[in-house]
Amino acid sequence: MSQQFHSPITAVLGPTNTGKTHLAVERMCAHSSGMIGFPLRLLAREVYDRVVALKGENRVALVTGEEKIVPPDARWFLCTAEAMPMDRDFGFVAIDEAQLAINPERGHIFTNRILHARGRDETMILGSESLRPLIRQLLPDAEIITRPRFSTLTYVGPRKLSRLPRRSAIVAFSIEDVYAIAEMLRRQHGGAAIVMGSLSPQTRNAQVKMYQDGEVDFLVATDAIGMGLNLDVSHIAFAALKKFDGRRRRRLTLSEIGQIAGRAGRHQKDGSFGVLSGSISSDELQVEEIERLEDHDFPTLDWLYWREAEPDCSSVDDLIQSLEEGPGERLLQPAPEAIDLAVLKRLAQDQNVRKLVSGSDDVRRLWEAASIPD
The missing domain is CATH 3.40.50.300 (P-loop containing nucleotide triphosphate hydrolases)
Structure with missing residues (x-):
């Protein structure tokens, strides 16, 4: 392009x-x-x-x-x-x-x-x-x-699950916590929808519709909710401020917290955010963090991750080598080894797979296979 x-x-x-x-x-x-x-x-x-x-x-x-x-x-x-x-x-x-x-x-x-x-x-x-x-x-x-935000975002402190306002979304960072919180909400409030990336498209769409149509007043979700879903959420409650990112358990960055908290309040309707008080919540937000979250004041980015988008497919080894090359630009950093590259390397170790790859078209096909999501 x-x-x-x-x-x-x-x-x-x-x-x-x-x-x-x-x-x-x-x-x-x-x-x-x-x-x-x-x-x-x-x-x-x-x-x-x-x-x-x-x-x-x-x-x-x-x-x-x-x-x-x-x-x-x-x-x-x-x-x-x-x-x-x-x-x-x-x-x-x-x-x-x-x-x-x-x-x-x-x-x-x-x-x-x-x-x-x-x-x-x-x-x-x-x-x-x-x-x-x-x-x-x-x-x-x-x-x-x-573009300025249409509505204000306000921190309201910790709240118990039983005291959350209607149209709240509770954000958790493990499947176990999502289901545990949803079960508690069902007992206390009669129902909750669940939104997670691991659900099938049909189930996920049905859960969102159930919440949007007002059949339930509470939503329990993973941090995927921060990626632009336009839901009618008035309050975001964090069940935790730490998550496992695939490599280690760490605290959310201020930008990540802001991205999720910002889902509260749509268009001209103001929103609020806080943490869930009780055993699930891990820690509190600091005063200076709250001020920056309310003002949408986040650190600027100094670099972005990069990987060769059009790798050399002459051979399997050439493909792997070009995917591991650096960007040659100070504003770009080489990306950590993603799942698709790890899968490719594993396939490349299999001699039966190697025998099937005889030209660049086969190499491209192997790379496409390794890149299939999930």
């Missing part, structure tokens, strides 16, 4: 609830074709449903790691960032939650989309204000627009 087009690039930056995604959907629908890459399957599905209502089912595609709906006449594509078809020509292209380029597991994908995903007529990068210095340096021609 990046070689084909030199369209205007706009970086729309700001905290949660600023209408960034809504703006991108409006802009996309004004073009003859378009694509938006999202951080979350559930968010791609949510926007897909909205665009289908505007454009018709036969003109809109949904492409994620677990769902693929691509009608022959599809012109508007809603995708997860990983699943964006980068070889197609679109009038408009956007990447949402671009600050995820700092994520150890998926960051290199978002960096690649920031640097290379381009629309023929218009390109938008949506993300946190923390991206501003990097956008200025990596994309000097981009126009940067800052």
Whole structure:
């Protein structure tokens, strides 16, 4: 994409609830074709449903790691960032939650989309204000627009589960905690919806609908809720401020807390956040942290994760070597070994697999197999 087009690039930056995604959907629908890459399957599905209502089912595609709906006449594509078809020509292209380029597991994908995903007529990068210095340096021609939050966000301190207000979302960081909290809410309040990435698309969509339709007043979710889901949440309660990130158990960064807490309050409706008091909650927020969260004042990013997006497929060894090469740019850091590369290395050790790979087409096919999500 990046070689084909030199369209205007706009970086729309700001905290949660600023209408960034809504703006991108409006802009996309004004073009003859378009694509938006999202951080979350559930968010791609949510926007897909909205665009289908505007454009018709036969003109809109949904492409994620677990769902693929691509009608022959599809012109508007809603995708997860990983699943964006980068070889197609679109009038408009956007990447949402671009600050995820700092994520150890998926960051290199978002960096690649920031640097290379381009629309023929218009390109938008949506993300946190923390991206501003990097956008200025990596994309000097981009126009940067800052959007203020529509509503205020207020810290209200610790609260017991039984004292949480209606339309609350409780955020936990393990499947066990999610189900334990949901069970307690069912006993005390009569019901709760559950949103986790590990649920099937049908189950997840049904749970969100149950909450949105008001059948239950409480939602229990993992931190995936922070990735742009437009839910009618008035209060966010953190069951913990620490999580296991795949490598170690650590405290959430201020930006991560802000991304999740910011889901409270939609449009003009103010929101609140706090921690869940009791045995599950691990620690409190400090006064200076609360002030920065309420002001959406987060540290700027100094670099992004990077990995070669078009690796050398001459041989399996060449493929692995090019995927492990450094970026040669001080604002980019080599990405930690992601699952797809670990799988590729494991397959490459199997001599039976090696015998099946005789040319570059086979190498590409092997890399595609290793890259299949989950």
